[in-house]
Amino acid sequence: DTPVKHANQYATTPDVRTPFATDVIEGLSQQRKRLHCKHLYDRRGSQLFDNICELPEYYPTRTELAIMHRYADAMAEQIGPNAALVELGSGSSQKTRVLLDHLREPTAYLPVDISRGHLLETADKLRREHPGLNIQPIVADFTQPIELPSSLATEKVCVYFPGSTIGNLEPHDAVKLLKNIAKLAGNEAGLLIGFDLQKDHDVLHAAYNDSQGVTAAFNLNLLHRINREANGNLIVDQFSHHAIYNASKGRIEISIESKTDQTARIAGQEFHFSKGELIHTEYSHKYTQEGFANMAASAGLTTKNVWTDPRDWFAVNYLES
């Protein structure tokens, strides 16, 4: 057995940096400081994200779930029988349950997620719920090219990418990922993807500035993670959550704002934060159906079917290469 390395193992040795610490240092050394949104999902971050999904203001999860409940049969019909389902960024796989309940004789379910503990827990839960299904969790960063087990070489593959996770990527990375998916899925395969649609600013603003402060806790958790895993001494209370809708770019822009002029040490290096300075942590793109179809087309994917909710707040599309 290969021993699992814990990130903290490296943290006290200044010259051996974890990939996480290296990435943090790199991001905070930019003129416009940034931290990659994938780092938001440590164990605590994944739990907080699950809590976000339950918030009254956060409409995407329940809207997409309603679309799944209503159209899962049509989606299963479109996907066809005997497909292996590969889910990217599976989290707690809530919507997948609906899809799996409708799929015709799926051959395997392969959830891919960066958050190991969360992924394995969810896989165990699903194994109990679907005892006959072959479930193979893959701990991986889906923004990097993904290798599927060779046993899938001859299988029909359907990639499932729900939750508008694609919206967290910048457009060129989204296209790159769609191209990877098109390649991963091979010839006889498809992509079922959920993405958030453009809508009223107030609705969007409230979804990322909830009254209970859960989104703020999710965002600021990244600072706690830096303290823990990258030997940081950030005073988290001296930072605040910042999220605005940029209508011209069709995206929510999420940052951490420094409340004061302050200095902190991270992995042996000193960083200065000015009062009001923003550390960018996440974009959440909101698309039009047409804009999304165009982006997918530029990655070689054709839109075959579109499902949405009565308010047109969220869309699930089926695409093929």
Ligand code: AVI
């Ligand atoms: C995971 N992703 C689709 C969420 C979103 O809505 O962009 C992440 C999130 N960030 C703050 N709230 C939710």
